[in-house]
Amino acid sequence: MITSTGLKAILLLSFLASAFLALASAASAQDVLSGGNDTIAQNGSSNASAVAQGLWKATIGEDEITIAVNQSGHSLFGLAKFEGNDPWNAAVAGSVSGGEVSLSLAALKSDAMASVCINAALQGETMKGSFVESDSNGKASNGQFTAEMINPSTSGYSPAVVAADQIEADETEQVTQTNAEKTAEVPAEDESTKTAAPKSESRFKDVTKLAKGINPDILPRMAQL
Secondary structure, eight states, X not given: OXXXXXXXXXXXXXXXXXXXXXXXHHHXXXXXXXXXXXXXXXXXXXXXXXXXXXXXXXXXXXXXXXXXXXXXXXXXXXXXXEOSSSOEEEEEEEEEETTEEEEEEEEEOSSOEEEEEEEXXXXXXXXXXXXXXXXXXXXXXXXXXXXXXXXXXXXXXXXXXXXXXXXXHHHHHHHXXXXXXXXHHSOOOOGGGOOOOOXXXXXXXXXXXXXXXOOGGGSOOOOOO
């Protein structure tokens, strides 16, 4: 049986697969369009992509999130997190072309799968644009997107602690504590309460012990030979 969390994970993987396939198609189209790059270079123009790699502090509507973006040529990929009420983590995929950035976030929230599409203009260490969000419950919203780079390296990124992780940690701690209490409640065996095992007696009687209780005066005299 597939649990709710397992189903959400499968949906998340499916979304990521679709996002990366779309990204690969966009990269192929970019290769086709770049056929005239040599001519542009000869005219002294630069075709280098803007640098979007780094750790970004971003705002989506009223929510402040953190996005860790890795860049390979025109391709962008990474992770994102929200650490406010009802925290969540997301996978990120997208591309950058000139000064335009496109990002897709697939977030596994507590009650739904959410997809966020971002289009923004990249200017140095800032991004400004808009976003559109929809989830598996049918809710949708849009608004302004802004971001500021806080670190050019993504090595310091760590995911948000979500409710499922916290519940699992609490249950593990509770089980450990219960086992410790049960161990403490078991009393050590008191030597004074130990009872000796009864000794088994032989069915044969020791005649020497029987003789000690017999009065020799009551025995009959033996006839003389």
